[in-house]
């Protein structure tokens with residue numbers, strides 16, 4: 001690509017968003033049709049009713065906008081540019097306005113005010129099976145979706161095998177999509193979108209679906225798309241994917257653009273500003289807390305090395321997993337432990353209390369906090385679930401096992417993590433230890 005120092009050069013800009021606002025009225029739900037046919041049909045059915053509804057949906061008086069509690073400001077005055085070939089990450093809490101922004105850019109909905117310009121052929125993947133027809137088979141939907149997204153039949157023919165192979169559904173390709181699970185539908189939809197070769201690719205949270213292997217495939221595909229110099233807009237709650245794949249990120253909070261800059265900095269700001277998932281779970285009421293009359297769980301927490309509670313851990317830094325519990329009866333020795341797993345039935349490891357001071361020793365009643373320090377550069381990036389368990393060995397009693405009360409996210413905060421040694425694609429595995437490597441060399 002030709003480099004141009006003039007940032008105002010429109011040749012360089014793929015997307016220009018200027019002063020976009022989007023308001024919704026609470027109680028009046030915007031009717032989104034699955035298909036163009038459905039939209040046209042309902043428009044023909046009742047033109048006047050639709051016109052009135054349309055007006056009340058999209059008209060907002062100035063006085064109303066600032067005062068009315070019935071109006072949601074899904075987006076307020078958003079402006080930014082995306083350069084050609086740039087991968088822009090969009091992050092923010094649930095309800096921040098990310099999907100609304102992508103819907104406006106994909107022309108699925110219109111902004112209340114402001115405008116967005118997009119230069120180039122767009123392909124977007126916004127929701128589960130957008131544009132997929134349940135009665136049609138996978139094969140038919142690939143053709144339908146491919147042509148809707150702007151490919152010719154010949155182009156789909158050429159790419160068909162590759163698309164199906166990528167999805168991994170060769171066996172089900174002639175089955176109607178209504179028999180697919182939602183995860184399968186998204187996989188196929190992603191495969192079509194990923195093979196589109198659009199100039200601008202818009203993706204909303206696709207990586208949240210599918211198993212780990214498919215997620216890796218998607219990330220690698222995005223990496224290819226990026227290498228080909230395409231412009232990508234990418235909404236994700238997966239912070240590692242954002243820091244690793246994006247050239248820049250924007251942070252939305254309650255419909256406002258609060259930061260626009262290098263992904264690592266924006267991710268850090270987001271993580272500081274409070275998260276969707278808490279880094280601590282407290283059992284307030286003793287009656288409902290896991291456990292029995294001997295011991296009960298009071299809290300589980302994840303702490304960064306500086307002591308701050310956080311559900312997000314920098315892959316390079318040590319952190320701790322803690323459980324707070326109350327012992328009611330004397331005379332028992334306890335073995336607190338944590339099961340760290342991936343939420344999909346695979347255990348990463350089990351950590352058993354190794355504090356010698358309390359091993360084989362009965363604990364008097366009181367409140368205890370047992371803390372396991374986990375080194376940096378041990379776990380791989382991704383989501384890790386923590387199950388706290390309390391056991392007594394002699395006699396053998398399982399006091400509590402709490403499944404998935406808390407999870408945390410291991411995130412790469414820099415692009416040059418030592419365990420990568422410069423490799424950029426996603427690395428599979430539950431652990432990614434920093435090992436000491438040596439090389440022997442003999443000159444032949």
Ligand SMILES: Nc1ncnc2c1ncn2[C@@H]1O[C@H](COP(=O)(O)OP(=O)(O)OP(=O)(O)O)[C@@H](O)[C@H]1O
Nearest residue numbers: 024029030072074093094095096097098099100101
């Ligand atoms: N069709 C609609 N009608 C009314 N309110 C809406 C509509 N769509 C979105 N909203 C509201 O707009 C705000 C932004 O929603 P949006 O879906 O864009 O958030 P998001 O950042 O994508 O969240 P998530 O991370 O949960 O996907 C929310 O308060 C939401 O309730």
Ligand SMILES: [Mg+2]
Nearest residue numbers: 098099100204
């Ligand atoms: Mg969303």
